[in-house]
Amino acid sequence: MKPAKRLDGIEISLIRQINALATSESLNLGIGEPNIEPDETLRAMAARAANTGSWHYSPNAGNLSLRKKLSEGSDFNPKTEVCVTAGTEEALYAIFQAYVNEGDEVLVPDPGFTSYPTLARIAGATPVPYSIEPPGWKLDPRAVLSKITSRTKLIIVNSPSNPLGSIIDRQTLETIASAGPLVVSDEIYREIWYDAPPASMAGMRDNVIVVDGMSKSHSMTGLRLGWIFADEEVMRPIITAHQYIATCASVFSQQLGEMILDAREWNAAWLDRVRAQFRDQREAALYAIQHELDAKIQPPAGAFYAFAPVPTCDTEFFARTLATDAAVLVIPGVAFGKGGEGFIRFSFAAPPDAIGAGVERVGRWLKAAGR
Helix, strand or coil: CCCCHHHCCCCCCHHHHHHCCCCCCCEECCCCCCCCCCCHHHHHHHHHHHHHCCCCCCCCCCCHHHHHHHCCCCCCCCCCCEEEECHHHHHHHHHHHHHCCCCCEEEEEECCCCHHHHHHHHCCCEEEEEECECCCCECCHHHHHCCCCCCEEEEEEECCCCCCCCCCCHHHHHHHHCCCCEEEEECCCCCCECCCCCCCCCCCCCCEEEEEECCCCCCCHHHCCEEEECCHHHHHHHHHHHHHHHCCCCHHHHHHHHHHHHCHHHHHHHHHHHHHHHHHHHHHHHHHHHHHHCCCCCCCCECCEEEEECCCCCHHHHHHHHHHHHCEECEEHHHHCHHHCCEEEEECCCCHHHHHHHHHHHHHHHHHCCC
């Protein structure tokens, strides 16, 4: 039984492969999942959504009432320019299936999230990496513009970045938006920031598609609630693809998302608490990395990842060894592209004591190995 050719060379991501090595003794600084549990208010809203809400299909693009709330304060028409999806991963898949043909090129960040080049390959396209350079990981728009060719179908940007935690400034985003090809802006971490809110690409140009959701901001990774904003003409084939992938997003999750948006004061306080907790955990990670690994990195401006240099030229082997020999999970930088080699990604979505202990295990292993 031969699998389809579109899956040739496609494997489960290194992120998942490393996390599959976890044991009961492991300290997990690998998975990108918030360590913030729902409070009583959020649990009560979930109970109400389950007890009083619909258990039937919504429209393919999602309940119109939710789309109206998502588009408040914007110029997007909730009837035709918003699509609710089964998380941002499904949103991205629908976009790629709607627009990417065999032989196309898709510009992807390097280092950047693992799904972007993989989704391009599944669609038969060639992922073309554009570099984001250390130590500041500030994106130079020329790195993107120089890679555009007549075959470029999509440009993918991600701010705040997974795995870098860096934020792209508005001027750079506007330059990329005006470059010509369709631009997909993955903004799933936009509510997790430490100094100032990141700029959004929503509404910058008719060729911009914005992807967002509640997985990271509201600890709802398992509920699969995301959405897409795009111009009506751009959105139409995306909704068609989405219909045949998922029919509609979970109606329970849609109803819960609507309740969250209605609870404005609670939601603002929740997001403040999320940012405050991650800020404390970020400080724990930066302190441990400096003192245990002798590496001082620029504080991530958003998301909950620290991308730290390590003295190795094979970070996949290094991460697998740490998982089995030191009982600590980190993600090899090479999982995020060639530009990530020589780095590992720490997720600081963990209690400060676990962060300190996990980084200490990495440092102790390095010292024992004479590195």
